[in-house]
Amino acid sequence: MKKPKITAFMAAYNVSDYIAESISSVLNQTFKDFEFIIIDDGSTDDTALVVKKFNDSRIHFIQNDGNKGIPFTRNRLLDLAQGEYIAILDSDDIAYPDRFQLQLNFFSSHPEAALCGGHGKIINKNGIETDKKIIVPTDDLVNMRMLFGNPFINSSTMFKTEIFRELNGYRNFALAEDFDLFIRISQKYKVANIDTFLVKYRIHGENITIKRSKDQEKHELDILENMQENLGISFNRNTLNLHKELFTNNLSDIHFPAYFELLVAMKTANMKSKRFDVAKMNQFLFNKWYEILLSKRSNIKALSWYFKKELYCWEYSTFKQFRKMFKSSFRGLIN
Template sequence: MSNENKNKITVFMAAYNAAPYIATSIESVLRQSYPHFELLIVDDGSTDNTTQIVRSYDDPRIRLIENGENKGLPFTRNVALSEAKGEFMAVLDSDDIAFPNRLETQLQHFLDRSKLAVLGACAYIIDEEGNRTDQKMVPICESEKLHAGLLFYNSFVHSTVMMRTAAFREMGGYPNHPVAQDYGLFSRIALKYEVDNIPEYLGEYRIHDSNITDRKRHLAETQLRAILFYQLDKLLPNTDHIDPDILRAPVIGSKYSPQEYYALYREIILQNRKRKQYPTLELEQILYNNWYMIVMEKGKSKTLPLLLRTPVFNRSHATAKHIRKAFKQSLRYILGIRP
């Protein structure tokens, strides 16, 4: 193995009490068609036999680091800041599975695209026993649409992601959040570098009881708001007047008025046209799609004039069907015909 190829990729695995699944995860890495990798496993103070299982593998590509005590997922993931030797870092959670072609496939995309910093893929969902369910994880696989969407939601399957290690280090690694560290990291990287997903299934994501709890859901919602405002602070001159729920809550059944949505959407659109923080066409398409649902639910006799308000309305985003339905709804309310 030449020095040029040695440890081209660091496969990073954070582990805590992962004994039931970690052997399967490790073996999926060792079966990779691309051989020039290291498997860096960081154990976060497991109280089961996770570390014994890792040590049972006699493979020089495996490195085990032990925290000694439980220090939490952000700390554990950020061990890679100093320890990863690869030019690229592929994430694999200790209960998930990488398909044999994963590293080879993703590496080729990075070699072909010099500005690419984060690349994810699709994944099948498996249950606790490793049986494939009828569900799949299919993220957005268009780079500019993905980038624009990161203002509102995370569209990466974390356990399929490969990153340029330099970009990961430049951002200081994962933010020190109890949950949603991946979304926080990827949304920051996307403000400077190209990010993407490929429409290929490169792994299996395991669902089990310990994946998420009610407490985690509450923490996640709190953190998602913080990530949203981090991005808005980069885009808007002032965010003190913005209620985070207006962008976090579903627009259908929302408590907010069309006027409140319009004021915020207009501000986002105009500032983004000036700053070019997100791909303009894709961001405005997302906002227009929301706007259409809002005015169809709340517009009543003013549905059509509300829909046509610029800059939220754009002829390149609207369809003839949208305009026709908005016109019919306005007319019904004017004539006193309720849906």
């Protein structure tokens, strides 16, 4: 029996109000050669009843024996997925009709890539579009950007099944397991985003990441430790905490010198490990340092910090950056 090109996957838990619209958005894709695995993770509402109302041979509906959690549920794909690619869609989000085709086009023209995602538009609990968007980076620095944030919308991601199996799927990092997987993929393969809207991302009071954000934070240090180790940094609790502040954009004025030292350590380590292209990484870290300085509107030391030789290179600098640093230093003098 011919295997499908794509395995569309949806994990569901108590989403009876939203899942019908999400399922329909998959079934209505312009690209038709896919199987659709939906796993109900022990819902206590009418989620299963809603799913069973759909009559489409591509749907394979499975129910866990109780609530097993997201990592366990998603890892059932290790045995179940038949497609060459796995396309994730959360059970409260909506895929644009041409999403699968656009991502397959990308993989066709970029065979070295293992993972790709795209932009998202925010919808409310009623499915109505808001004026907010999630614009993800689409340049060739996506893998570096993962050092300081998650550049992917999970619901928009598609990745190669063989690589998912090679990495043994998701680790038990509840609510951060997707980012951890993306990091591990990026350490061996090309990852990217395409410059188009692929999904509508629903915000509502029942979002797991909203309700349980503290659980997610507990795994961030483990992920950052993995990134620092892979880069070649001799990490410790202090470097991990500083990295977390940069990752969550929760900056402290008193830590500005320490942020600088961390970026220098990243630069030095990368020059040895060659984890990233050295020239691109050096410029990326300089621009990150500029962003950090810019976050403090009034800073008497901004200009001198901007020109610190450990990160500064005249080729990276722009007049616009210099002008903003000068203004920041001037405001620091007069305040």
